[in-house]
Amino acid sequence: MEDKQNYWSENLRLIFICLVIWFVVSFGCGVLFVEPLNEIRLGGYKLGFWFAQQGSIYTFVALIFWYGKKMNDLDKKYNVEDA
Amino acid sequence: MDELKLYTWIAVGGTFGLYFFLAWWARAGSTSEFYAAGGGITPLQNGMAIGADWMSAASFISMAGLIAFLGYGGSVFLMGWTGGYVLLAMCLAPYMRKHGKFTVPEFIGDRFYSRTARIVAVVCLIIASVTYIIGQMKGVGVAFSRFLEVEYEMGLYIGMFVVFVYATLGGMKGITYTQIAQYVVLITAYTIPAIFISLQLTGNPIPQLGLGSTLADGSGVYLLDKIDQVVTELGFKEYTTSSLGDVEMFAYTLSLMIGTAGLPHVIMRFFTVPSVKAARQSAGYALVFIALLYTVAPAVGAMARFNLMNTIEPAAGQNLEYAERPQWFKDWEKTGLLQFEDKNGDGKIQYTADATTNEMVKVDRDIMVLANPSIANLPNWVIALVAAGGLAAALSTAAGLLLAISSAVSHDLMKGVLMPDMSEKSELLASRIVMTISILGAGYLGLNPPGFAAGTVALAFGLAASSIFPVLMMGIFSKKMNSQAAIAGMCAGIGVTMLYVFQHKGIMFIPGTSFLGDMKPNWFFDISPNAFGSVGALVNFVVAFTVLKLTKPAPQEIQDLVTNFRTPHGEIAAAHDH
Numbered sequence: 212m213e214d215k216q217n218y219w220s221e222n223l224r225l226i227f228i229c230l231v232i233w234f235v236v237s238f239g240c241g242v243l244f245v246e247p248l249n250e251i252r253l254g255g256y257k258l259g260f261w262f263a264q265q266g267s268i269y270t271f272v273a274l275i276f277w278y279g280k281k282m283n284d285l286d287k288k289y290n291v292e293d294a
Numbered sequence: 295m296d297e298l299k300l301y302t303w304i305a306v307g308g309t310f311g312l313y314f315f316l317a318w319w320a321r322a323g324s325t326s327e328f329y330a331a332g333g334g335i336t337p338l339q340n341g342m343a344i345g346a347d348w349m350s351a352a353s354f355i356s357m358a359g360l361i362a363f364l365g366y367g368g369s370v371f372l373m374g375w376t377g378g379y380v381l382l383a384m385c386l387a388p389y390m391r392k393h394g395k396f397t398v399p400e401f402i403g404d405r406f407y408s409r410t411a412r413i414v415a416v417v418c419l420i421i422a423s424v425t426y427i428i429g430q431m432k433g434v435g436v437a438f439s440r441f442l443e444v445e446y447e448m449g450l451y452i453g454m455f456v457v458f459v460y461a462t463l464g465g466m467k468g469i470t471y472t473q474i475a476q477y478v479v480l481i482t483a484y485t486i487p488a489i490f491i492s493l494q495l496t497g498n499p500i501p502q503l504g505l506g507s508t509l510a511d512g513s514g515v516y517l518l519d520k521i522d523q524v525v526t527e528l529g530f531k532e533y534t535t536s537s538l539g540d541v542e543m544f545a546y547t548l549s550l551m552i553g554t555a556g557l558p559h560v561i562m563r564f565f566t567v568p569s570v571k572a573a574r575q576s577a578g579y580a581l582v583f584i585a586l587l588y589t590v591a592p593a594v595g596a597m598a599r600f601n602l603m604n605t606i607e608p609a610a611g612q613n614l615e616y617a618e619r620p621q622w623f624k625d626w627e628k629t630g631l632l633q634f635e636d637k638n639g640d641g642k643i644q645y646t647a648d649a650t651t652n653e654m655v656k657v658d659r660d661i662m663v664l665a666n667p668s669i670a671n672l673p674n675w676v677i678a679l680v681a682a683g684g685l686a687a688a689l690s691t692a693a694g695l696l697l698a699i700s701s702a703v704s705h706d707l708m709k710g711v712l713m714p715d716m717s718e719k720s721e722l723l724a725s726r727i728v729m730t731i732s733i734l735g736a737g738y739l740g741l742n743p744p745g746f747a748a749g750t751v752a753l754a755f756g757l758a759a760s761s762i763f764p765v766l767m768m769g770i771f772s773k774k775m776n777s778q779a780a781i782a783g784m785c786a787g788i789g790v791t792m793l794y795v796f797q798h799k800g801i802m803f804i805p806g807t808s809f810l811g812d813m814k815p816n817w818f819f820d821i822s823p824n825a826f827g828s829v830g831a832l833v834n835f836v837v838a839f840t841v842l843k844l845t846k847p848a849p850q851e852i853q854d855l856v857t858n859f860r861t862p863h864g865e866i867a868a869a870h871d872h
Contacts, residue, residue, distance in 0.1 A: 241547075254506040261506070264361075275577055
């Protein structure tokens with residue numbers, strides 16, 4: 212029971228970290244701070260525009276795989292893997 | 295028959311033959327196979343199938359066209375329709391897979407130990423899914439009207455018939471294999487023209503890089519800068535900065551993201567993987583396959599806009615003679631989706647931001663992707679391929695949605711609540727009848743869709759965002775959340791959203807029934823009906839937690855159930871009682 216509690220809080224911590232990044236790259240860089248970021252160029256892209264139309268999507272993919280990997284480790288650590 | 299028509303028939307006929315063959319080959323036997331394909335699908339396969347299921351006419355046919363005209367503002371679709379997978383992979387899919395039921399309302403019914411909660415979820419699901427199908431019908435209608443050179447309405451009727459035959463033929467098993475085939479067809483059809491056009495314009499074959507490159511004409515000017523210059527000269531807003539407004543951008547993106555995580559036909563996919571680990575992985579693979587299209591789409595949109603502007607006005611002041619308009623222009627005029635009116639009588643085409651002098655009186659956004667390869671003078675076989683891809687996208691999603699609706703009615707409502715002793719055979723029959731009714735209803739509403747395909751689909755996301763997503767989240771993350779709170783939350787969330795959408799767009803989108811015009815001064819905090827799902831979701835959360843404060847928390851056995859599905863290990867006894 213204790214173990215399940217710890218497993219869950221470690222999971223929640225991971226989710227929190229991921230969602231902060233998720234928020235920053237999309238709502239942050241892509242919407243709220245798009246104007247200052249647009250002052251910076253990435254080739255032909257304005258940086259804020261790039262985040263909104265490219266960068267956020269790449270980050271989402273990386274986040275999901277990173278979370279999946281971390282959770283597999285966590286499942287092993289607490290010995291709660293399913294069959 | 296000219297060459298293009300011949301190729302189109304071969305591409306569309308050949309791919310359709312393949313889908314029907316696969317659906318027939320793997321046709322469903324028992325009900326458990328019909329809904330969830332028996333659980334034996336790998337994360338990679340499932341990811342691809344989710345990709346096909348997910349990327350509908352809205353993504354394939356409509357989205358890049360909207361981006362072409364919205365510019366930066368179109369980013370809401372790009373972020374919104376991908377970001378939801380992060381929520382799915384972390385907050386919903388693993389736990390719902392662990393719980394192990396066939397449908398979303400079934401999960402809600404179990405978690406909130408309430409038949410009423412299950413029925414309310416079914417109703418929310420049906421409203422969202424039917425709206426979604428209207429968007430698909432618009433896309434199917436556009437594709438068929440162009441391909442068969444008929445009016446949009448006729449294209450829609452033909453599309454309804456094809457969707458009907460297709461969806462009633464196979465269940466999810468058929469659909470899983472066909473959807474893998476459909477994914478391959480649609481991604482090929484989307485990227486090949488994009489690669490050609492990117493090469494033509496910038497010399498870089500990778501569209502994601504081409505969009506950030508300089509033009510191949512030797513001027514050394516960046517493509518995006520050139521587009522900004524061309525559109526602003528004609529009075530349009532600057533492409534790379536034309537925002538919908540901060541509040542609207544924020545609310546719209548959020549609504550699409552949480553709608554993604556609340557749409558039953560996508561969540562259902564995670565019930566078909568063998569383990570919790572596979573559920574997390576499937577979400578990742580799904581997003582990889584989706585991102586392949588979504589990172590190309592902004593290039594398709596920007597380049598289509600550039601080519602369109604350049605065709606009509608190759609150099610400032612040198613407008614195209616209407617009599618010399620290219621073949622694609624004439625073809626789309628036949629569908630009624632592109633219209634020209636020579637307002638100043640000079641025989642030339644003026645395309646400007648000013649409504650009094652603009653002569654391109656109708657440019658339906660939904661034609662851009664399909665017209666794009668012809669505008670860029672690509673070979674005929676590429677144009678044919680795009681037609682096949684667009685139909686694959688629309689068909690696969692329509693079929694997945696129809697399955698979600700029919701299983702909600704026949705499995706959750708009829709077998710689960712009204713007639714528990716219904717035989718498997720009559721359950722299958724009921725689900726097919728429901729599919730038929732849904733197609734007819736959505737087709738009828740598709741004659742006067744509430745917006746472009748992607749906009750209509752966005753409304754569906756708002757409805758899912760405001761009803762299903764919040765209760766799933768609360769059901770998993772708050773052990774104490776009880777049935778009264780969940781039911782009140784769902785009703786309040788979808789109620790507020792529907793009220794707002796219908797007052798601007800008409801009751802159930804029937805023209806002439808809106809009581810406030812769909813225009814900006816009537817919007818609440820500048821939030822459009824398409825983006826209102828995020829407000830609805832907020833209402834849902836607030837109402838639910840308020841009711842929870844006033845009522846008793848969920849009983850102990852339900853709290854134990856939640857503890858149980860939070861960890862991958864161990865069985866849930868009730869999970870396999872079907």
